[in-house]
Amino acid sequence: xxxxxxxxxxxxxxxxxxxxxxxxxxxxxxxxxxxxxxxxxxxxxxxxxxxxxxxxxxxxxxxxxxxxxxxxxxxxxxxxxxxxxxxxxxxxxxxxxxxxxxxxxxxxxxxxxxxxxxxxxxxxxxxxxxxxxxxxxxxxxxxxxxxxxxxxxxxxxxxxxxxxxxxxxxxxxxxxxxxxxxxxxxxxxxxxxxxxxxxxxxxxxxxxxxxxxxxxxxxxxxxxxxxxxxxxxxxxxxxxxxxxxxxxxxxxxxxxxxxxxxxxxxxxxxxxxxxxxxxxxxxxxxxxxxxxxxxxxxxxxxxxxxxxxxxxxxxxxxxxxxxxxxxxxxxxxxxxxxxxxxxxxxxxxxxxxxxxxxxxxxxxxxxxxxxxxxxxxxxxxxxxxxxxxxxxxxxxxxxxxxxxxxxx
Ligand code: PMP
Numbered sequence: 001x002x003x004x005x006x007x008x009x010x011x012x013x014x015x016x017x018x019x020x021x022x023x024x025x026x027x028x029x030x031x032x033x034x035x036x037x038x039x040x041x042x043x044x045x046x047x048x049x050x051x052x053x054x055x056x057x058x059x060x061x062x063x064x065x066x067x068x069x070x071x072x073x074x075x076x077x078x079x080x081x082x083x084x085x086x087x088x089x090x091x092x093x094x095x096x097x098x099x100x101x102x103x104x105x106x107x108x109x110x111x112x113x114x115x116x117x118x119x120x121x122x123x124x125x126x127x128x129x130x131x132x133x134x135x136x137x138x139x140x141x142x143x144x145x146x147x148x149x150x151x152x153x154x155x156x157x158x159x160x161x162x163x164x165x166x167x168x169x170x171x172x173x174x175x176x177x178x179x180x181x182x183x184x185x186x187x188x189x190x191x192x193x194x195x196x197x198x199x200x201x202x203x204x205x206x207x208x209x210x211x212x213x214x215x216x217x218x219x220x221x222x223x224x225x226x227x228x229x230x231x232x233x234x235x236x237x238x239x240x241x242x243x244x245x246x247x248x249x250x251x252x253x254x255x256x257x258x259x260x261x262x263x264x265x266x267x268x269x270x271x272x273x274x275x276x277x278x279x280x281x282x283x284x285x286x287x288x289x290x291x292x293x294x295x296x297x298x299x300x301x302x303x304x305x306x307x308x309x310x311x312x313x314x315x316x317x318x319x320x321x322x323x324x325x326x327x328x329x330x331x332x333x334x335x336x337x338x339x340x341x342x343x344x345x346x347x348x349x350x351x352x353x354x355x356x357x358x359x360x361x362x363x364x365x366x367x368x369x370x371x372x373x374x375x376x377x378x379x380x381x382x383x384x385x386x387x388x389x390x391x392x393x394x395x396x397x398x399x400x401x402x403x404x405x406x407x408x
Contacts, residue, residue, distance in 0.1 A: 021359070022355050026357055029388065029396060031383045032361065034233070037291070038230060048287065075272070077288070078288070083215050086242060088270070091271075092237065096127060100200070106248040106250065107169065107221075114139060118141060119169070119192075120144075122370060123179055124173055125173060128171055151331070156184070172199070173202040177205050180337060182206070190218070207224040232284035254278045256277060257269050313390050318339060322342075322404075325341075327376065327379050335385075335388075352399075
């Protein structure tokens with residue numbers, strides 16, 4: 001029997017949800033930008049600075065050893081969270097953007113040559129476009145873009161046509177932050193592997209919504225940010241197949257990533273430290289454990305049902321608003337809804353409904369080429385987390401109607 005998801009109880013864990021904004025209780029619908037943090041994550045940050053603060057992987061003293069153990073425990077928890085085969089395949093980064101830049105540099109150096117091809121899709125975030133453009137410019141490689149249909153789904157036949165022996169890399173978003181589309185990533189990975197290309201999954205939006213299994217997906221690399229997974233800012237992860245991480249060069253040089261240094265030559269540290277130069281965001285790294293523990297104690301079947309209900313309910317209610325058009329109506333969709341409304345600018349709507357306590361994102365959502373494709377300047381985006389409620393959807397709808405009365 002499926003357990004009923006107790007959203008009221010879950011909301012108790014997130015202190016910010018009780019605050020008021022402009023005299024109204026906060027309705028936080030900008031989870032695609034960053035998610036709120038449970039008290040346990042906030043407590044873990046405070047506990048680190050109050051009791052454990054010290055540098056990691058260096059000191060013989062107790063504090064340093066405690067901090068190192070706590071930091072390395074997070075690596076093991078992430079290994080479990082994404083089902084990586086070993087913890088050496090899990091690299092701490094600053095976030096998704098950092099992970100993609102690491103790959104563009106380290107994979108790009110020897111693996112991509114003049115005339116080679118890299119495939120992305122029309123719905124990528126700027127962080128999964130610009131680093132590849134920079135690499136292609138440097139290497140005289142060619143960036144190809146898999147097209148989408150009007151519903152906002154990648155056209156698989158067109159993607160297949162782009163794949164050929166010159167394709168070295170494919171880097172695709174798992175869930176679109178703008179459209180909510182859940183891409184058929186497993187199928188796309190298998191297709192890329194048929195031509196010998198390596199596949200990178202941008203899991204920034206899927207890590208908070210889907211059960212991730214890098215072994216089942218068979219992706220070569222995956223990147224995500226913890227701040228979208230109810231964890232702290234400033235920390236994210238790169239997963240890579242160990243045999244690939246072993247052969248690609250480090251991204252940055254410095255402390256911790258070395259085995260020996262002389263002025264003549266440096267030898268690099270073992271995985272995963274080879275990719276972790278310098279003092280990282282230790283507090284956030286340690287507090288990430290609390291976020292993963294929080295995710296693990298949730299009943300994910302119930303969470304999925306709740307998020308699907310929110311998506312369906314919000315879609316139906318929003319469509320009743322005169323002149324409102326949803327951008328992105330993929331068959332497989334996560335709880336992210338982008339929309340435009342005839343005759344009003346998304347920005348104006350966002351500013352007015354903020355006065356009613358409602359936080360949505362407006363603009364291009366770091367997907368300008370996608371906005372160009374839909375021939376719109378931007379959208380209003382409501383992105384839901386498991387702590388959102390149908391009542392909040394109702395408040396959004398009322399606020400939108402009031403904003404339209406003011407603007408039209
Ligand atoms: N990719 C996607 C799909 C995203 O939604 C985001 C964040 N909006 C990023 C990449 C970049 O993540 P970050 O800013 O945490 O590096």
